[in-house]
Amino acid sequence: KAGVTQTPRYLIKTRGQQVTLSCSPISGHRSVSWYQQTPGQGLQFLFEYFSETQRNKGNFPGRFSGRQFSNSRSEMNVSTLELGDSALYLCASSLATGGDEAFFGQGTRLTVV
Amino acid sequence: GNSVTQMEGPVTLSEEAFLTINCTYTATGYPSLFWYVQYPGEGLQLLLKATKADDKGSNKGFEATYRKETTSFHLEKGSVQVSDSAVYFCALSAADSWGKLQFGAGTQVVVTP
Numbered sequence: 001k002a003g004v005t006q007t008p009r010y011l012i013k014t015r016g017q018q019v020t021l022s023c024s025p026i027s028g029h030r031s032v033s034w035y036q037q038t039p040g041q042g043l044q045f046l047f048e049y050f051s052e053t054q055r056n057k058g059n060f061p062g063r064f065s066g067r068q069f070s071n072s073r074s075e076m077n078v079s080t081l082e083l084g085d086s087a088l089y090l091c092a093s094s095l096a097t098g099g100d101e102a103f104f105g106q107g108t109r110l111t112v113v
Numbered sequence: 114g115n116s117v118t119q120m121e122g123p124v125t126l127s128e129e130a131f132l133t134i135n136c137t138y139t140a141t142g143y144p145s146l147f148w149y150v151q152y153p154g155e156g157l158q159l160l161l162k163a164t165k166a167d168d169k170g171s172n173k174g175f176e177a178t179y180r181k182e183t184t185s186f187h188l189e190k191g192s193v194q195v196s197d198s199a200v201y202f203c204a205l206s207a208a209d210s211w212g213k214l215q216f217g218a219g220t221q222v223v224v225t226p
């Protein structure tokens with residue numbers, strides 16, 4: 001069974017640009033969640049989608065958005081990039097019923113210069 | 114709100130030593146509890162989980178018991194190897210937000226030969 005796939009693995013963007021990251025979940029998983037990981041803030045929850053609907057949202061500004069498609073694949077978008085957005089962005093998929101474990105992709109390393 | 118507190122690192126051990134990483138949580142109801150491990154340059158891997166009080170999760174020689182009375186989920190391993198060097202994260206998933214994981218700050222473990 002294929003794992004969670006995130007693309008691209010690495011990105012370098014300039015301040016003010018926007019970026020789109022992609023996540024393909026494990027087959028059969030309908031929940032996809034996104035996390036930002038930085039040395040200073042650790043792992044922070046961005047949002048979670050289940051059956052194309054945003055079900056949970058973290059405390060991030062509106063520049064961070066996401067969506068989920070009918071095949072459960074998900075994208076997250078960050079507009080007007082800031083230097084502080086440099087981070088490892090992790091996607092996880094799960095069945096998300098009653099506390100099922102989440103399976104993570106390898107992440108996308110975003111560097112904003 | 115829900116939160117996870119785990120002991121700060123780095124924890125440095127010699128090979129074959131006993132490892133304990135403390136984790137306590139605050140949550141409403143009965144959350145599911147997880148330990149994840151992150152190796153350098155990679156995403157998170159699920160190490161073990163427990164979904165109800167007194168459950169013991171175990172995997173690869175690691176164990177953790179869900180203690181409702183002390184709201185704890187301490188990770189232990191009897192004899193560590195150099196390959197166990199990684200960052201370990203304690204996390205919870207609560208009933209009011211199943212698709213969201215709340216992580217602790219992470220504990221870096223360094224095992225020397």
